[in-house]
Amino acid sequence: MRQRRLKVLEGDAVYHCVTRVVSGEMLLDDQAKEILRKHLWQTAAFCGVELLTCCIMTNHFYVLVRVPNSQGTYIADEKLIRCYRPLYPKPTKYRTARAESLEAVLKAGGVEAEALRKQLGSRMYDASEFIKTVKQRFSVWYNCSHNRYGTLWAERFKSVRSGTPLATCTVAAYIDLNPVRAGLAKDPKDYCWCG
Structure with missing residues (x-):
């Protein structure tokens, strides 16, 4: 049965996360890896998490993220807009609002502005x-x-939560060495989609 994830309520938390492509299919070619890498950085900027390292393989990806403790922290409207811009730089078929229109709603205040603050704020500082x-x-x-x-x-x-600085460094090395272990590079710096 699915269980809610435990969230750290005191101090920052570092998480090692992995997700795999359905049926282990090798779907992530170079173009897909580059798009995924871009999405990782844009989404990290929006969510207010620090992407410490990542590795994108052909059928899975790893990330190591630091999530700041923001329990009960007020997020200023300027920060909400600043974080929204990299994630949605231009309107899409699925997200039609521009940052400028969000800014106008927030400045106007009222129920709609409060709902928007709550919606965007709930997506931040959360792995x-x-x-x-x-x-x-x-x-x-x-x-x-x-x-x-x-x-x-x-x-x-x-x-998996990384509890100590040593554990965080060990996990970062594990993530960055994935392409080396897979025989895709002799050195992690030579693999475009990690670190």
């Missing part, structure tokens, strides 16, 4: 929301560009 947004945005792009439909991901992502 689950970060991964969910990355997977959702990438799935839409992938399915549209490959004339495909249906799920792209095998299951819900897995995550």
Whole structure:
């Protein structure tokens, strides 16, 4: 049975997350890896998480993210707009609002502005929301560009909290060395979709 993820309420938390493509299919070619890499960085900027490292392989990806503790923290309208811009730089078929129109709603105040603050704020400082947004945005792009439909991901992502700085460094090395272990590069710096 699905269980809610435990969230750290005191201090920052670092999470090692992995998610796999459905049926282990090797769907992520170089173009897809580059788009996914872009989505990871844009979504990290929106969600307010720090992407410490990542590695995108042909059928899965790893990320190591630091999630700041923001329990009960007020997020200023300027920050909401600043975080929204990289994620949605221009209107899309699915997201028609521009940052400028969001800014106008927030400045006007009222019930609509408060609902918007709550909606955007609930997507920030949360590893689950970060991964969910990355997977959702990438799935839409992938399915549209490959004339495909249906799920792209095998299951819900897995995550493990890294408890110490040493553990974080060890996990970062593990993630960055994936292409070396797979024989795709002799050095992680030579693999475009990691680190």
